[in-house]
């Protein structure tokens with residue numbers, strides 16, 4: 656009997672080895688897909704496009720709607736009140752009519768950036784009300800410092816995902832305070848605490864910070880970006896997604912977790928150069944262990960600031976199973 660048990664366990668072990676060495680690991684259910692885009696400016700030409708009844712997101716509508724959760728960085732305030740910041744060369748304020756267009760394509764927007772405070776706290780608070788009334792989630796900003804650092808929780812297919820947002824590009828005066836509205840600034844210690852709290856206090860299964868950082872027009876992330884991204888992953892972030900440089904930047908995998916340093920522009924006018932008019936839509940497939948796979952759709956931004964999927968230009972893709980980054984055609988995904 657003992658001999659039989661020993662033999663059967665050995666046979667089982669061999670069979671198990673055979674089945675796992677070459678086969679795909681089974682997907683860990685449930686899975687959720689999330690799409691991230693970079694800077695969205697709904698003032699200037701894109702604002703006029705909306706005013707004329709057109710939708711600047713239309714060419715990407717199908718790709719966006721195929722994801723369970725859609726997130727972008729709102730690089731302007733949406734309001735009718737406030738005064739342009741006299742200390743800034745560019746101040747952006749979009750008309751409230753743009754909210755309806757945003758709602759059509761996005762579940763949530765990041766507010767932690769260097770433009771959401773362009774028209775002062777009253778305009779910022781008006782925007783919070785408009786977003787709330789339309790059912791668009793937001794993160795990285797709020798009526799108080801506590802609110803700005805609180806994660807936005809989105810639950811899909813039984814997975815609870817926490818989104819956090821931070822800016823670290825000046826001016827810092829847009830930062831929220833104990834009882835004044837504004838955005839979240841990325842002090843390392845606070846970021847670590849927020850990520851820990853997202854799991855402990857808010858029972859998040861996954862935590863993804865969206866960053867506004869880096870030097871404009873630089874194709875490679877700075878040492879500061881690299882240090883902070885790693886700090887966030889060490890603290891428990893499942894991925895780090897960033898923007899602001901107006902160009903896409905390099906990508907890193909750290910402890911098996913992706914760091915997409917900059918998605919570049921998405922809806923943005925006023926740039927002449929090819930690299931400024933190239934953006935990424937990042938799609939990530941998530942499960943309980945983190946990011947299972949990601950792939951990038953390349954966007955070409957036209958003179959009106961409208962992004963178009965760039966067919967024939969392969970994007971990148973990656974999967975936890977393969978561990979390698981390869982070129983993929985038109986949104987093809989690795990398993």
Ligand SMILES: [Zn+2]
Pocket residue numbers: 730768769770824867899900
């Ligand atoms: Zn920016």
